[in-house]
Structure formats: structure tokens, C-alpha cells
Amino acid sequence: MLEIADLRAGYGGTEVLRGLSLSVGKGEVVAVLGSNGVGKTTLNKVLSGVQPARSGSVRFDGREILGATARDIVASGLIHVPEGRKIFPNLTILENLELGGYCRPKRVRAGNIEKVFSIFPRLKERTRQFAGTLSGGEQQMLAIGRGLMSEPKLLILDEPSLGLSPLLVEEMFSLIRRLSDDGLPIMLVEQNVMQSLELASRAYILENGSVALSGDAAELRDNPELKRAYLGL
Incomplete structure (x- = not known):
């Protein structure tokens, strides 16, 4: 559904996305994880058509959308639920x-x-x-x-658990699972690493605007590098 290749973007003289590549297939929940400042928000803005990219490719549902207007991207079915609800x-x-x-x-x-x-x-x-x-x-x-x-064909959820109580976080992740079970592909952009990996089929870990780790979510949960970077273990 979504294929991002060598995407670069930034603000002024600062490059935030540095050759980022990732994909989301039909029926998948793919987690995009990382701490503040690694480029998650910039990635979502580029995908939504509100921030220009400097180079790279973004194909959605078989069509190149890099450079398309935000309205056309929404009309195509790529829907972004922004951080902070808005x-x-x-x-x-x-x-x-x-x-x-x-x-x-x-x-x-x-x-x-x-x-x-x-x-x-x-x-x-x-x-x-x-x-x-x-x-x-x-x-x-x-x-x-x-x-x-x-009527999304793919839904980008940007930090849906942010600011919620632990009980509501559980409820939110249950809802995301329900939407996925109904066949909706989801790109889940989160700081909540472990719960996201429990839900997702695959995951990408971002550092400094590029992918540091990627693969099967279950395997990443046990990856010592992930535990060191995010859990201090």
C-alpha cells in the first residue's frame, strides 16, 4: 500500500529525514518507533503533503504521491490522524x-x-x-x-496513546487491533515501544532521520540493541 524510498526532507539548512525507506503492506499494522526528534513528525507531514520532500519517492496504492497536494492525498485514501488530536x-x-x-x-x-x-x-x-x-x-x-x-485505505496514527491514562492506553491499542482485524492497514507512529511491538506485525526503529533497526515485531521485542536503546537494559 505504501512504499517510501530514500526519502529526504528538512527545514532550512537542517536535514531531518536522511534517506529513509519503509513500506506498509495490505492488512498490516506497521509500527514506526523512535524518541522525540528522530523525524517521525516530519515523515508524517511529508506523507500528508504539508511538508515538501527534497528527494526520494513515496508511492501509495501504486501511484507516486510525492509533490501531490494534501487534498489529493486525502482523496486518495491516505489519512493521517495527527499527534495531539487537532x-x-x-x-x-x-x-x-x-x-x-x-x-x-x-x-x-x-x-x-x-x-x-x-x-x-x-x-x-x-x-x-x-x-x-x-x-x-x-x-x-x-x-x-x-x-x-x-474512508481511509491506509490510516496513519500519530502518537494515539500520548497523554492517556494506562487504562485508556490499553483501550486505544485494543481499538487499533479491531480496526486492523477489519482489514484496515495502519502505520502506527509511537513512542510506546513495547505495546506497539505487541500489536504490530513489523516495525521500523528510527534514529537521526533514518532506519536504525527493522524487521518482524516479535523478533525486535527481544533484540538486545532495542532493549539497550529504549529500555536501558
């Missing part, structure tokens, strides 16, 4: 969801909203509530629901 706090839950489906025909929006509510019944109970009054976990549900309104 919901519209002064709009209701329903209005946020409707905005998520702006690039889809009006005739399908009602059905898509019902699909979101079937996944997040808590949101259906309070459709007229302002999004800014929701809890952190509920705002994350709304952010993912808004992404699902665009």
Missing part, C-alpha cells in the same frame, strides 16, 4: 465528523457517521457536545473517528 474544540462532535468527510460525497456521509458511532458508541451519546469539553480519551476517539470519515 480536533476543532468549538465545534460539536457531529460537526467534527462531518468535516472529516468533506472530500467524500454527501450521500455517503450519514452512513459513515453511523459506522464511526458503531465503533465509538460513547461519541453517539453526545453528538451535540462541544469537542473541547471531552476527556483526552474521548478526544482521541473523535480524532480517529474523523479520520475514518474519509
